Amino acid sequence: MSTHSTTSSNKAVGDHFRWARYSTKERVARSLGYLVVGVLLYWSLSTVDVFWPWVWDAPAQIGDMMFRMFPVSFVQLNPILFALVESINIAVLGTIVAVFMALPIAYLGAQTVTPSKLTLWLARFIIVATRSVDTLIWALVFVAIIGPGPVAGILAIAFRSIGFLSKLLAEAIEEIDWGPVEAMQAAGASRAHVITYAIVPQVVPSFWAITILRWDINIRESTVLGLVGAGGIGLIFQGAIDMFRWNTVSLVLIVIVLVVFAGELVTGVVRRKLM
Amino acid sequence: MLQITDLVKSYNNGEPVLKGLNLATDERRLTAIIGSSGAGKSTLLRCINRLVTADSGRIELDGINILELHGKRLQDTRRQIGMIFQAYNLVDRLTVMENVLSGRLGYVGTLRGVLRRFPQSDIDRAYALLKRVGLSQYVNTRCDSLSGGERQRVGVARALMQNPRILLADEPTASLDPKTSERIMELISRITDELDLPVLINLHNVPQARDYADRIVGLRYGVIVFDGGPQDLTDDWLEKIYAGHEDDLKKQMKVAGEDGANE
Amino acid sequence: MSDSTVHYRWKRPHFIETPYIRYGLLALAAIYLIFALSTLRVNPQRIVEGIPRAINMFRGAVPPDFESRGGLIVRGFIESIQMTLIATAAGVALSVPIAFMAARNIAILPIYAVGRMIVVVARSLHPVVLGVLFVSAVGFGAFAGILTLIMYTLGFVGKLLAEAIEEIKYGQVEGVRATGAGFFATLAYAVFPQVLPRLIGLSIYQLDINLRASAIVGLVGAGGIGATLNTAFGRYDYATASAILLVMIGIILVAEGISGRLRGLTK
Numbered sequence A: 001m002s003t004h005s006t007t008s009s010n011k012a013v014g015d016h017f018r019w020a021r022y023s024t025k026e027r028v029a030r031s032l033g034y035l036v037v038g039v040l041l042y043w044s045l046s047t048v049d050v051f052w053p054w055v056w057d058a059p060a061q062i063g064d065m066m067f068r069m070f071p072v073s074f075v076q077l078n079p080i081l082f083a084l085v086e087s088i089n090i091a092v093l094g095t096i097v098a099v100f101m102a103l104p105i106a107y108l109g110a111q112t113v114t115p116s117k118l119t120l121w122l123a124r125f126i127i128v129a130t131r132s133v134d135t136l137i138w139a140l141v142f143v144a145i146i147g148p149g150p151v152a153g154i155l156a157i158a159f160r161s162i163g164f165l166s167k168l169l170a171e172a173i174e175e176i177d178w179g180p181v182e183a184m185q186a187a188g189a190s191r192a193h194v195i196t197y198a199i200v201p202q203v204v205p206s207f208w209a210i211t212i213l214r215w216d217i218n219i220r221e222s223t224v225l226g227l228v229g230a231g232g233i234g235l236i237f238q239g240a241i242d243m244f245r246w247n248t249v250s251l252v253l254i255v256i257v258l259v260v261f262a263g264e265l266v267t268g269v270v271r272r273k274l275m
Numbered sequence B: 001m002l003q004i005t006d007l008v009k010s011y012n013n014g015e016p017v018l019k020g021l022n023l024a025t026d027e028r029r030l031t032a033i034i035g036s037s038g039a040g041k042s043t044l045l046r047c048i049n050r051l052v053t054a055d056s057g058r059i060e061l062d063g064i065n066i067l068e069l070h071g072k073r074l075q076d077t078r079r080q081i082g083m084i085f086q087a088y089n090l091v092d093r094l095t096v097m098e099n100v101l102s103g104r105l106g107y108v109g110t111l112r113g114v115l116r117r118f119p120q121s122d123i124d125r126a127y128a129l130l131k132r133v134g135l136s137q138y139v140n141t142r143c144d145s146l147s148g149g150e151r152q153r154v155g156v157a158r159a160l161m162q163n164p165r166i167l168l169a170d171e172p173t174a175s176l177d178p179k180t181s182e183r184i185m186e187l188i189s190r191i192t193d194e195l196d197l198p199v200l201i202n203l204h205n206v207p208q209a210r211d212y213a214d215r216i217v218g219l220r221y222g223v224i225v226f227d228g229g230p231q232d233l234t235d236d237w238l239e240k241i242y243a244g245h246e247d248d249l250k251k252q253m254k255v256a257g258e259d260g261a262n263e
Numbered sequence C: 001m002s003d004s005t006v007h008y009r010w011k012r013p014h015f016i017e018t019p020y021i022r023y024g025l026l027a028l029a030a031i032y033l034i035f036a037l038s039t040l041r042v043n044p045q046r047i048v049e050g051i052p053r054a055i056n057m058f059r060g061a062v063p064p065d066f067e068s069r070g071g072l073i074v075r076g077f078i079e080s081i082q083m084t085l086i087a088t089a090a091g092v093a094l095s096v097p098i099a100f101m102a103a104r105n106i107a108i109l110p111i112y113a114v115g116r117m118i119v120v121v122a123r124s125l126h127p128v129v130l131g132v133l134f135v136s137a138v139g140f141g142a143f144a145g146i147l148t149l150i151m152y153t154l155g156f157v158g159k160l161l162a163e164a165i166e167e168i169k170y171g172q173v174e175g176v177r178a179t180g181a182g183f184f185a186t187l188a189y190a191v192f193p194q195v196l197p198r199l200i201g202l203s204i205y206q207l208d209i210n211l212r213a214s215a216i217v218g219l220v221g222a223g224g225i226g227a228t229l230n231t232a233f234g235r236y237d238y239a240t241a242s243a244i245l246l247v248m249i250g251i252i253l254v255a256e257g258i259s260g261r262l263r264g265l266t267k
Helices: A024-047 A052-068 A077-109 A117-132 A135-146 A150-174 A179-186 A191-222 A234-242 A246-274 B041-048 B071-078 B096-104 B110-114 B120-132 B148-161 B178-195 B206-212 B235-241 B246-253 C019-038 C044-061 C070-101 C109-124 C127-138 C142-166 C170-178 C183-220 C225-234 C238-266
Strands: B002-009 B018-025 B030-034 B056-061 B081-084 B166-170 B199-202 B215-220 B223-228
Touching (some): A052 C127, A077 A191, B030 B178, B120 B148, B166 B178, B178 B206, B215 B235, C070 C142, C070 C225, C070 C238, C109 C142, C142 C183
Parallel strands (some): B030 B199, B166 B199
């Protein structure tokens, strides 16, 4: 897209030069792109089900809400912190469960090492199915099955993470240096030995990087599980909203921002250590 | 001992790389295989331990046709064939000791191997081999901090850990600088002499083949065109083996220690 | 060659050499795990009761029913797509000035602090949390969803674009500045062209993630297919719910494919 070719459009006309940034073909392609974007936007804006007077009123409403959030009330600090710890526990435990389930799926889903076409497709199916359903929807399902509480949240986090972890881990396995694998095979090593000596040591750094990345994402995801009854700080958030306790809502938000920020710091430190 | 008969191999149904090749080694000596790139040297060695599967023919080690083996029996035969690779093929993130011990994986049970619980005799042997190749001070060093020459020494020790009946070496010195390359060749030739071990070695360096080999095999487009002692390998023969690849030959004639011949 | 009189001992070196630290960390991890597991209120009876419930749910979900609420499903998805398009366009447009504010090499410290804070807050809050807030501020429906996705876009595109701005080659800026160009002219000629490819790539990627998010903000009342799904779940209409989920997976996969293809084109 950034080919700055000017040759075809710079023609001398009489004593003057004409200059244009893009050639005719590029300009046509660009105009078409803009046109498609414009038409899509126009269609969306003109047909979307929005009550426009509310839109013009929105800045005032949002301002009013933010105004009500201050001063922050610390009355509910203790239950908030307890719920926060639960959220973090859900994220950690969910990630651990997901890691254990993702390892075999990643092995089966890596084209270079999977035993057969059937196992490859089975693994790919699991990866797509778990990745494409959001954590919150998994939470709805598990709350319906095993009832409200953090266990449903852990399972929801775990199921959404399996696909994510397996996909990235399978890609890491596909990218390993094949030489050591051949060396082990040449020495007469069995499949289990090839895995533990030639494959595992090579994917260990990616494994930790991927797991930490997902853990960081899961911290954020675990904050909303409570909204559907799957444990954690989301429940208190929903309660405060329903009771119009805006000064408590603001405390919950601040706590969430701080925790997610801390999670990012931890992730950054660990990642630098791993490099 | 090793008897190759009518070996044919082609990749993706293309022109065969090996065209009905016959080769036998049963003496305890170092056989060098030379030839231009694309002559099929690598393919030949990799057919022997089944890293690639030949199309037809027979490869017999002590009377057992390797091409017909599967599963556990293939593993048992592979552990009798040691291999040294051009790119060393060590596991970088494991220690020197673990890499050397991995040569015993064909012998130890699954659980023992996974848990790194090798028999004491294996550990003694690994120490002795590391001492022999001059790396005993690096036992617990990770391989990614070793130099190229040191890595290849680990590669040699790992191959010998297998207690092999025969040693294959696929251009073991091609990734090294001339001086190190010479040392590694010396090591391989001496140590196999001590162990009375037959060696099949692909070389891209003709002077090295002349210096170290007892027998030289010239491969050209998947066919053996020369087979004899180093004294028989005249310049005429070299021209025949490398006809059409004269640049290749010139590069390969470079003697160790020459300016910057670092490949 | 092995020396039979001397035996060597070898143990695999540990990842952490100092035993105190090694066992200390292991103990800490174990204590944390025990604590975390002990806080879970597992009700075995409830889980046993859940098994027939799960079977019922599964029976209800198969085969999926695309027909009886077909109109609602189609309308839901169209609304999700509309929300995605509007929010991505508006969000990206807003992200540009905010990214410049949040780039340390462009903005002066007070502006940087404000820009950075907007980005951090928008990134930290899950779209569903934002959705709840906007629903209570402006009411149920697509508009709350659009606002949510705009904030979501700000957090993601704003952060990555700011990082791209911080990594620009400064020589080009000096070159333009040397011609006597002012602050905004310098931004337009020396900074913006360097990050434009990244911005386009990010926008297309964001389109894809916004579509995913648009499906779930509806669960808290912010419009789109999520609202339809929530209703289906609330009515125990699992056949419709599974139909919605299947279509959702299909659309997400297609969108991912298109987004990947488009990003490939812009490289």
